[in-house]
Amino acid sequence: MATTSGAAARTAPTPQPGGTVPAGAGRNLALATIGFTVNFWAWALLGPLGPGVKERLGLSFAAQSLLVAVPVVVGSLGRIPVGALTDRFGARVMFPVISLITIVPVLTLSVVSSYPALIITGFFLGIGGTTFAVGVPLVSGWYPPARKGFAIGVFGIGTGGTAVANFSTVKLADAYGQKTPFLLVAAILAGYAVVAFLLIRDAPNRQRPAGSAWGRTVDVCRLPVTWQMCFLYAVGFGGFVAFSVYLPAYLKTGYGLTANDAALRTAGFVVLAVIARPVGGWLSDRIHPVPVLVWSFAGVALFAVVQAFQPPLMPVATIAFLGMAALLGAAGGAVFALVGKVAPADKVGTVTGVVGAAGGLGGFVPPLIMGWVYGVENSYAIGLMLLSDVALAAAVFTAVKMSGLARRPTAT
Numbered sequence: 001m002a003t004t005s006g007a008a009a010r011t012a013p014t015p016q017p018g019g020t021v022p023a024g025a026g027r028n029l030a031l032a033t034i035g036f037t038v039n040f041w042a043w044a045l046l047g048p049l050g051p052g053v054k055e056r057l058g059l060s061f062a063a064q065s066l067l068v069a070v071p072v073v074v075g076s077l078g079r080i081p082v083g084a085l086t087d088r089f090g091a092r093v094m095f096p097v098i099s100l101i102t103i104v105p106v107l108t109l110s111v112v113s114s115y116p117a118l119i120i121t122g123f124f125l126g127i128g129g130t131t132f133a134v135g136v137p138l139v140s141g142w143y144p145p146a147r148k149g150f151a152i153g154v155f156g157i158g159t160g161g162t163a164v165a166n167f168s169t170v171k172l173a174d175a176y177g178q179k180t181p182f183l184l185v186a187a188i189l190a191g192y193a194v195v196a197f198l199l200i201r202d203a204p205n206r207q208r209p210a211g212s213a214w215g216r217t218v219d220v221c222r223l224p225v226t227w228q229m230c231f232l233y234a235v236g237f238g239g240f241v242a243f244s245v246y247l248p249a250y251l252k253t254g255y256g257l258t259a260n261d262a263a264l265r266t267a268g269f270v271v272l273a274v275i276a277r278p279v280g281g282w283l284s285d286r287i288h289p290v291p292v293l294v295w296s297f298a299g300v301a302l303f304a305v306v307q308a309f310q311p312p313l314m315p316v317a318t319i320a321f322l323g324m325a326a327l328l329g330a331a332g333g334a335v336f337a338l339v340g341k342v343a344p345a346d347k348v349g350t351v352t353g354v355v356g357a358a359g360g361l362g363g364f365v366p367p368l369i370m371g372w373v374y375g376v377e378n379s380y381a382i383g384l385m386l387l388s389d390v391a392l393a394a395a396v397f398t399a400v401k402m403s404g405l406a407r408r409p410t411a412t
Contacts (some may be wrong), residue, residue, distance in 0.1 A: 013161075022156060024201060025142040028091075029151055030201050032135040035095045037159025038192050042102050042185050043075055043128035044165035045109060046118070048263040052170075056248070061249070065371030067115070068245045070122040074361020075129020078365070081108035083133035083218050087346065090202040091138035095131065096193040102128040103186045132158075132356045137335060141203025142391050146285060148305040150339030153281025156274070156333055160246045163270035166263045167171075174260075191327055216350045225342050226351055228356035228402060232293060235394040236331030239300065239387065240361015244270050245363065246370055254380060255313050256310035272322055273329030280333030289338035289400055296331040297395035303387035306382045320392020332359075 038213070046053075047068050054064040103289045104122035112121055135155050137309045143151040220226050247269060251262035283292045307320040343351040370383040 005332040013178065021143060021147065022204065025151075027078045028142055028200060028203075029139055029154060029195060031088065032091065032095070033155050035099065035132050035192055035196055036135050036155060036166070037161040038185075038188050038383070039099060039102055039128040039131040040158055040161025041164045042092040042106050042189060043071055043125060044162040044244065045169060045185065046071060046122055046170045046182065047123065047162070048166045048250055048266070049173075050245075050258075052259055053076050056074065056136065059115065059298050060372040061065050061253075061375045062243075062368070064249060065246065065368050067118060067122060068249075070119055071126040071129065071399045072241055072245060072360055073410050074123050074126025076126075076363070077355045078127055078130040079133035079353040079356040080217060080350075080359065081353070082130040082138070083349040083351070083356065086134045086339070086353075087216060087349035089207065091134050092200045092202055093239070094134045095196040096202060098127060098131050098134060099189045099193040099196065101190050101299065106182050106186045106189065109317075119163035126171075128390075129360060133349060133353040136339070136352040136356075138200070140348045141206050145341060149283075149285040149289065149333070150278060150280035151281070152211055152276030152336045152339075153284075153333035156277035156281070156329075157266050157335070159240070159244075159277065159332075160270060160274035163208055163267040163274065166244075166248070166267035166270060170263050205281065205403070216347060217354065220343075220347050220350045220354055223351070226354055229339055229351070229355045232338075232394060232398065233355050234362030235297065235390055236293075236335055237356075237359030237365070238325070240332060241268075241360060241363025242366035242370075243321075243328075244273075246366065248322075250370070250380060253374070254310060255317075261296070269321055273325040273332075276326040276329030277333040280330030281337045282333075283330070284334045284337035289334040290398060291339070292334040293338075293359055293398045293402075294395050295329055296316050297328040297398065299327040300331070301388045301391040301395065304384050304391060305342045306383035308388065335359075 003308045050064050051057065053067065059067070080096065082094065102125070104322070105127070108121045109118075109125070112118060112144065123180070124267060135158065136152060139151050139155045140148055160199075169181045172184065234254065244266065247266040248259065248262040249264055251257045254257060257265070280292055303320045303323040307324075310319050311320070316348060339348070339351060339355060359401050366383065373382045374380055
C-alpha cells in the first residue's frame with residue numbers, strides 16, 4: 001500500500017508548497033462552491049418560512065425555533081460520517097449523492113403542512129448541510145498550503161445559499177405559488193448532480209485512507225487540534241448559522257418588520273458574512289489564522305453587547321448586525337484556513353466533518369435559547385449577552401492557548 005502511494009505521489013501533479021496550482025483546481029473549486037451554494041439553499045428553506053408557519057399553525061416561539069433548528073443539527077452531525085465517506089470515496093461521488101438525496105425532503109416540503117410532518121421533513125432536509133464536509137477536502141487537496149486559506153474561504157461563499165433562500169423563498173411563494181421554491185430548488189439540485197458527476201475530479205494526490213469511517217473518526221477525535229477547532233468553529237460558524245436562521249423571527253418580533261422585509265435584511269447579513277469569509281482566509285494566508293480569529297471574536301463580543309440593548313434599527317442595530325456578520329464570516333474562513341494547515345492530509349475530510357458538525361451544532365443551540373428566553377423574559381437581551389460572553393471567551397482562548405500555532409511552520 002505504501003509503495004503504491006509513493007508511486008502515485010511521484011507521478012501525479014501534486015500542488016507545490018510554493019504556490020503552484022495544478023490545472024483543474026479552479027474548475028473544481030468553482031463546482032464545489034456551486035454545489036455547496038445549491039445544497040445550502042435547500043438546507044435553509046425553512047428559515048424564511050418560519051414566521052409564516054408560526055402564524056398559520058399558532059406556534060410558540062420555542063416551537064418555531066425548533067422547526068428552523070432541526071435541519072441545522074442534522075446537517076451538522078451528518079458532516080461527521082459524510083466527511084469520513086468523502087475521505088474514502090471522494091467528492092466526485094459524494095457531491096452528486098448528497099444532492100440527489102436532498103431532493104426528496106425538498107419536494108416533500110411542497111406537500112406537507114402539519115407541524116410534525118414539517119419537523120420530520122426538516123430532519124431529512126438537514127442532509128443538504130453536510131456538503132460542507134465534501135467540499136473542504138476536495139478544495140484542500142487541489143491547493144498548496146500557501147493558498148489553502150483563500151481557496152477554502154472562496155468555497156465558503158457557498159454559505160450564501162442561505163442568502164439566496166432568504167431573498168427568494170417568500171417572494172417566489174407569494175408570486176408563483178407555495179410550491180414554487182421547492183420545485184425550483186429540486187430541479188437545480190438534480191441538474192447539479194449530473195454536472196458534478198461529469199466534471200468534478202478529486203485531487204490527483206488524494207490519499208485513500210485505510211480502515212473504516214468509524215475508525216478514522218475515532219482517530220481524529222484523539223487529536224487535540226480537532227477539539228480546539230471544534231470550539232472555535234462552533235462560535236464562528238455557529239453564530240453565523242444562528243443568525244441566518246433566527247434573524248427573520250428576531251427582526252419581525254423585535255422591530256415589527258414584515259416577513260419579507262425581515263427576510264431581505266437577513267439576506268443582507270448573510271451576503272456580508274459570505275463576502276467576509278474568503279477575506280478571512282486571505283488574511284490568514286498572509287498573517288496566520290490565529291490573530292485573525294482573536295480580533296474577529298473580540299469584535300463580535302463588542303457588537304453583541306451593543307445589540308443587547310436593542311438600539312434603533314437605523315443606524316445602530318444595522319451597524320451592529322452587519323459588523324457581526326463580517327466578523328463571523330472572517331472567523332469561519334480563518335478556522336478552516338487553520339484546519340488546512342494543521343490537519344493530516346489523509347484526514348482532512350474527517351477532521352472537517354467533526355469540526356463542521358461542531359459549527360452547525362453551535363448554530364442549533366442559540367435559536368432555541370433565544371426563543372426560550374424571549375418566551376420567559378419577553379426580551380432578547382440575555383441571549384445576546386450570552387453570545388458576547390462566548391465570543392469573548394473564544395478570543396481569549398485563541399490568544400492564550402493557541403498562540404503557539406502562529407509560530408509553527410506551515411505543514412506541507
